[in-house]
Amino acid sequence: MTTRPSLALLLLSGLAMPLSAKVTFNEHIAPLIHENCTGCHRPGQTGPFKLITYRDVKKRALTINDVILDRYMPPWKPVNGNLHYANDRRLSEEEIDLFGEWVKAGTPEGDSKKAPKLPEYPSGWYLGKPDLVIKMKGKFEVPADGKDIYRSFVFPLQLPEDKWVKAVELRPKAKSAVHHALFFIDSNGAARKMDGRDGKAGISGMGFLRQAGGVTDPAAAFGGGNGGLGGHVPGATPAKLPGDLAMFLPKGSDVVMQTHFHPSGKKEVEEAELALYFAEKAPEVNLVPIQIPPFFGATKAINIPAGEQNYVVEDSITLPVPVKAVSVGGHAHYICRTMSMTATLPDGKKITLMDIDDWDLDWQDRYQFKEPLDLPAGTVLKTRLVYDNSASNPENPNSPPRRITWGQESDDEMGSVTLIVVPEDNSKIQTIADAQRNQLISSAAQAIQQASKTFLNVKNYDDNNDGLVQYEEVPGRMRSRIFSRFDTNKNKILEKEEQVAVQKYLDSFLGGFRRR
Amino acid sequence: MRLLTGISLSCFLCLTAWGEPGRNRGPSSLNHLKLVDVTGTVHEPVKSAKTIAAVFVYVDTTCPIANFYQPTLRRLAQAFEPRGIRFFQLHPDPDGTKEDLTTHAREFEVISPVILDNKQHYARLHNAKVTPEAHVYLRDGTCVYRGRIDDTYTTYGKRRPSPTTHDLRDALSAIISGSKVTDPVTKAIGCQILIEK
Numbered sequence: 001m002t003t004r005p006s007l008a009l010l011l012l013s014g015l016a017m018p019l020s021a022k023v024t025f026n027e028h029i030a031p032l033i034h035e036n037c038t039g040c041h042r043p044g045q046t047g048p049f050k051l052i053t054y055r056d057v058k059k060r061a062l063t064i065n066d067v068i069l070d071r072y073m074p075p076w077k078p079v080n081g082n083l084h085y086a087n088d089r090r091l092s093e094e095e096i097d098l099f100g101e102w103v104k105a106g107t108p109e110g111d112s113k114k115a116p117k118l119p120e121y122p123s124g125w126y127l128g129k130p131d132l133v134i135k136m137k138g139k140f141e142v143p144a145d146g147k148d149i150y151r152s153f154v155f156p157l158q159l160p161e162d163k164w165v166k167a168v169e170l171r172p173k174a175k176s177a178v179h180h181a182l183f184f185i186d187s188n189g190a191a192r193k194m195d196g197r198d199g200k201a202g203i204s205g206m207g208f209l210r211q212a213g214g215v216t217d218p219a220a221a222f223g224g225g226n227g228g229l230g231g232h233v234p235g236a237t238p239a240k241l242p243g244d245l246a247m248f249l250p251k252g253s254d255v256v257m258q259t260h261f262h263p264s265g266k267k268e269v270e271e272a273e274l275a276l277y278f279a280e281k282a283p284e285v286n287l288v289p290i291q292i293p294p295f296f297g298a299t300k301a302i303n304i305p306a307g308e309q310n311y312v313v314e315d316s317i318t319l320p321v322p323v324k325a326v327s328v329g330g331h332a333h334y335i336c337r338t339m340s341m342t343a344t345l346p347d348g349k350k351i352t353l354m355d356i357d358d359w360d361l362d363w364q365d366r367y368q369f370k371e372p373l374d375l376p377a378g379t380v381l382k383t384r385l386v387y388d389n390s391a392s393n394p395e396n397p398n399s400p401p402r403r404i405t406w407g408q409e410s411d412d413e414m415g416s417v418t419l420i421v422v423p424e425d426n427s428k429i430q431t432i433a434d435a436q437r438n439q440l441i442s443s444a445a446q447a448i449q450q451a452s453k454t455f456l457n458v459k460n461y462d463d464n465n466d467g468l469v470q471y472e473e474v475p476g477r478m479r480s481r482i483f484s485r486f487d488t489n490k491n492k493i494l495e496k497e498e499q500v501a502v503q504k505y506l507d508s509f510l511g512g513f514r515r516r
Numbered sequence: 517m518r519l520l521t522g523i524s525l526s527c528f529l530c531l532t533a534w535g536e537p538g539r540n541r542g543p544s545s546l547n548h549l550k551l552v553d554v555t556g557t558v559h560e561p562v563k564s565a566k567t568i569a570a571v572f573v574y575v576d577t578t579c580p581i582a583n584f585y586q587p588t589l590r591r592l593a594q595a596f597e598p599r600g601i602r603f604f605q606l607h608p609d610p611d612g613t614k615e616d617l618t619t620h621a622r623e624f625e626v627i628s629p630v631i632l633d634n635k636q637h638y639a640r641l642h643n644a645k646v647t648p649e650a651h652v653y654l655r656d657g658t659c660v661y662r663g664r665i666d667d668t669y670t671t672y673g674k675r676r677p678s679p680t681t682h683d684l685r686d687a688l689s690a691i692i693s694g695s696k697v698t699d700p701v702t703k704a705i706g707c708q709i710l711i712e713k
Binding site for chain 2: 058067070106147265395
């Protein structure tokens with residue numbers, strides 16, 4: 001009686017799990033790991049431990065199983081499956097299952113005859129011999145612990161002629177601490193002057209862009225020219241731009257690297273090298289960044305009350321000319337939760353260009369479309385960002401939560417998605433720029449109205465409605481400025497008379513605008 | 517060999533206590549415990565009458581989460597060693613070498629004894645799951661805390677700007693003040709320890 005069902009069960013389980021008996025490191029797991037993990041998880045790279053040999057992978061098997069199930073690794077944030085990205089690092093469900101089966105089977109090594117050859121990597125620069133290697137100015141010591149550090153470093157360059165850049169490749173020294181870096185172009189030497197002002201190499205905080213005169217549009221580290229030269233993200237492979245595309249590097253400019261460090265537990269010294277690969281000639285058509293909302297959301301007057309869980313920022317622009325979209329990527333700080341960009345074509349068809357449902361400041365990548373996407377004139381590009389400034393968001397930089405407004409420091413917020421496009425020819429670039437400017441003007445007018453209702457009106461600071469404005473109630477970046485000037489009795493509270501003076505000051509920001 | 521047997525026996529005796537802090541009391545479990553660190557120094561935590569508890573922290577040389585906590589562990593050791601709490605860092609790494617651990621301890625400025633547990637002997641006994649994970653025992657072998665150091669990490673790759681709980685520190689403070697540890701078991705986030713057969 002009892003044997004029959006169990007026999008059937010045995011047979012069934014045998015049918016359901018033929019894999020686990022056969023999955024071995026040498027035959028199945030090594031190729032998977034070498035293809036997807038070893039690029040970063042090998043000596044000299046940014047992955048924290050190496051994943052090359054059987055012993056390496058066995059030791060980390062349970063952790064790997066967890067992080068791939070969680071899709072924390074390999075790092076890849078977009079969740080939309082409608083498009084193919086050239087640099088996609090997602091594992092398939094089958095690959096994740098295969099690894100799980102191997103763990104279940106007790107991580108067998110398998111037949112040594114079937115062991116794959118260890119992958120070979122170029123020992124020098126990934127992209128081969130660079131045209132130019134530059135070293136950052138000075139050395140910066142990253143402490144063993146403490147808060148994350150944002151700092152910009154100057155790579156003195158000042159070439160005598162304009163150049164077009166196909167690719168850059170970074171070699172950080174503080175490998176466990178460098179989380180990511182963005183490369184900007186400073187065409188007027190502002191960064192050189194700011195460098196080292198606090199007695200250490202580099203420029204503190206995220207504020208460099210605000211002050212560097214050359215960078216008219218901090219929008220894109222990716223468009224070249226006044227935009228920048230791309231970024232360095234762990235897990236991303238350096239690649240040259242396709243076809244004849246290249247990023248503009250004007251003569252006489254320096255490269256500035258905005259770096260995000262995670263202290264790693266030990267002291268490290270940063271002294272990075274940057275390799276540049278030049279194009280032989282200017283591209284036929286330039287890359288154009290379209291950032292929505294512009295200026296990282298400055299025009300949206302981001303102003304998120306403490307406790308607000310679902311603060312939405314939306315903005316859109318209509319393409320005046322047809323373009324080919326090359327890549328997409330976003331930027332925001334800690335409390336942004338979701339980020340998306342959609343394109344609604346004139347015929348009503350809607351394409352999700354990027355959909356991130358769990359934004360993470362740590363993994364700011366650019367997602368390149370496998371095939372450039374044709375977007376006709378009249379296409380509406382729309383960005384949507386959602387922020388959570390509640391205590392239940394573990395990434396909230398403030399405990400308890402505080403009002404967070406737009407700003408460039410890490411505990412301020414920003415937010416935008418940038419689509420890199422190529423127009424039919426360079427004559428169309430101005431048309432796109434005009435559309436962006438018009439959009440910016442209307443958006444800015446709205447923002448001013450919004451701001452005058454919110455943070456440019458001192459009454460709105462009074463979160464607890466007690467008629468007084470406490471120090472904590474003033475948005476962070478305005479706090480010290482306002483209190484040093486207007487808190488005449490120095491009690492860290494703005495009383496009625498003091499509020500009147502503050503309001504006059506805030507009005508002066510807007511000239512006549514506020515009265516409208 | 518005799519040393520090893522001593523350790524096994526004493527740990528076997530307190531085995532019932534593992535994993536269930538505060539429930540069982542092993543008979544003088546720390547009494548015969550002798551730990552040999554990577555420099556060859558033998559540590560007998562209860563030899564000093566001042567010792568009131570021992571903290572065994574499971575760590576790893578390349579686990580980024582374990583490494584992230586090294587400065588915190590150093591500060592905790594500095595604060596609590598003078599008050600009779602002994603800190604030990606254990607590496608349950610079958611491929612670990614004394615040389616690697618020594619280099620790591622120097623780079624991360626580890627001030628506690630570092631023990632290579634490459635046979636995963638202690639990891640098995642303590643039922644250690646993750647690096648970093650702290651296991652706290654009183655002199656009499658009562659396990660009073662096991663789990664995370666604090667709540668900086670909420671999951672892999674998600675780190676709070678600063679912790680909102682200080683679980684290990686609070687547990688040690690409770691021991692010193694003679695009060696009950698309020699949260700004797702917490703879930704540590706980190707690199708999972710694979711116990712080899």
